[in-house]
Amino acid sequence: MSIAWNEVRHAGELDAAFALARAQQRPLFLYWGAVWCPPCNRVKSDIFARDEFVRRSASVLCCHLDGDTPGAQALAARYGLRSYPTLVLFAPGGGEITRLPCELDGELFVDAFDTALAVHASGSSAADALAAALSGARQIGANEWSLLSRYSWDTDEGRLLAGxxxxxxxxxxxxxxxxxxxxxxxxxxxxxxxxxxxxxxxxxxxxxxxxxxxxxxxxxxxxxxxxxxxxxxxxxxxxxxxxxxxSGMAARWADDFWLGAPDRLAAVRLQMRLTRLLTSTQGLQQQVRDRVEAALAESTDPYERHTLVNTAVSALNDAGLSAQAEQVLLAELPRSHSPYYFMLSLATAAKRRGDMAAAADWYDKAWNAAAGPATRLQWGVTYLNSLLELSPHDAARIDQAERGLRADIAAAGADAFEQRNLAQLQKLRDEKWLA
Known part of the structure; x- marks a missing residue:
């Protein structure tokens, strides 16, 4: 049993999906994400693979828009999508019911999804509830309050806030x-x-x-x-x-069998960070190391593992175990479905050690391994900026990177100057890249 995704490969397909939702009077659930994105992989393993959510998904039209699909960034600009992942539930007529937070664990996400559908069935939405609450025009109900409290404010893009x-x-x-x-x-x-x-x-x-x-x-x-x-x-x-x-609560979550492995490890990381507020983390280092090793040894699902490795590296670095974090990253490269993401972390680790040559090399390797027009453009900008910072006098390497990035921009076409792609090019702080 799995979700019946409608894969959006161009603008016309998303338009057709909205038309079908309107004809069938079914809400439309849109997932905007990327292959390399750790929160996206967590959503896939902890929410989309959950039987309870799969069953509920049958009542809506589910659409997946990958950020590397040709023309995806222009579509994202149209619908106010930027951060990966963004999860939007639309009414059959096309208006937004709500944006759902990807950070919720599977159980809480299912409950938030049910609440959103119930609010829609009552004739309301997040926008209606917000307007009523702020104006006092009517008293909003418990479901509407729950909808607003679990709205994804981080991915709003001005849709609900409207200024x-x-x-x-x-x-x-x-x-x-x-x-x-x-x-x-x-x-x-x-x-x-x-x-x-x-x-x-x-x-x-x-x-x-x-x-x-x-x-x-x-x-x-x-x-x-x-x-x-x-x-x-x-x-x-x-x-x-x-x-x-x-910290006591985090300890309970770290041992909660019903939580996914990445969430349990995130709780371990929280314990360690709380300890650091008060004293040295040395006493927790072995616990963090043991938890990381156990979690990675048990993880076989590629989606779960991707976000688990990302959390593990953060926990190890926070615990002062940077060498162990690098070992985890290096060991993961051969088995990862998007190793170029972890290569960026290896570049950061090299910078932290003061090895600027190794950092530049990892940024280079990451860019060369990256796949997809939006991803390649983002990784190319990161590489070029790293050269300008780490090797400003290496004119030949900078020139080569600029020519390669120009090729990636050409491959992306008009989409190179839309949404996330445009934001990446603006990081170069040189108007020639926006011409």
Whole structure:
């Protein structure tokens, strides 16, 4: 049993999919991603492979748009897609119901998906709920609050915010929210969006403690806490106490059989980062090393393994085990479906060691191994920028890289100047590349 994906190979196919959704009066679920993207691979292994989600997917029209498909970047600009992955649920008429966060684990994602469909069935959407909540035009229900609290603010691209400032919008929602669970999650988003500015540290400590010490509430926000828990604590008072409580929760998640291996390892990494707030990480180094080795030894699914390796390398580096992180990366290259992604991490590792020649070589290898027009353009820009930084006097190598990048731009065609591709070219800070 698997999802019946409609693979979008050109703009006409996506137009046809929207027309079919309208004719069948079925919502359309759009997945925008890339082969090399670790969060995309996590979504594939932890969400799209889950039986509960596969069953629910039968009620909607599922479309997959790969960022390396010819013309994909122009389509992405049309629909406000940028970050990989972006997950959008559209109404049959084409309007957005909501954008779903890729960071949720499979169980919570299925629940968020069900909520989105229920809100749509009631005649509402994230945009309708936001407008009603901010204006006070009507009292919104629990499902609508849940929809807003689990909206993918990181991939909004101005679709829902429509010019509103994120932190102010989230704080306004918290003030009028009458659903405790939704208010807690919206509050966490608001703190991160405001980067702690204007936050009462003492009061914030009480808010965070209420979340960290509640097993159910902490679990519901595990994605935020694993990714940003350390930053949240930095915005509050009583840091040692908060770190200790959240570390205890992370320990439970690290041993939670029902979570995917990457999420369990992310919890281990969180434990280590919390410890670093208070003391040396030396005592946790062996634990991190053991957990990484065990997780990699058990992982066989290529999608899960890709994101697992990425998490493992981050955990090892955070623990001060950079040599072990490099060993993991080197061992993974022969078996990875997108080794060029890990070559960038090896380049970063070489820079950290002060071996600039090796770093430039890894950037070069990564670019040469990269596949797909958008991917090659992104990796080519990264390589050229690395040469300009690391080997500014190597005119011959820089010239060769420029000629190669020109060829990649030509191969991408008009799509080279759309969405993610355009953003990459702008990193070169030279108008000649945008001509």
């Amino acid at each position: 509103r400032e994120l932190a102010a919008t989230l704080l306004a929602l918290v003030r009028v929210c009458d659903d405790a669970d939704a208010a807690a999650r919206l509050g966490l988003h608001a703190q991160l969006a405001a980067a702690g500015k204007g936050v009462d540290a003492a009061a914030n400590a009480d808010v965070l403690m209420a979340i960290f010490s509640d097993a159910r509430l902490a679990r519901a926000n595990m994605d935020i806490l694993c990714n940003s828990g350390v930053n949240l604590i930095k915005f509050a008072g009583r840091r040692e106490e908060l770190a200790a409580v959240l």
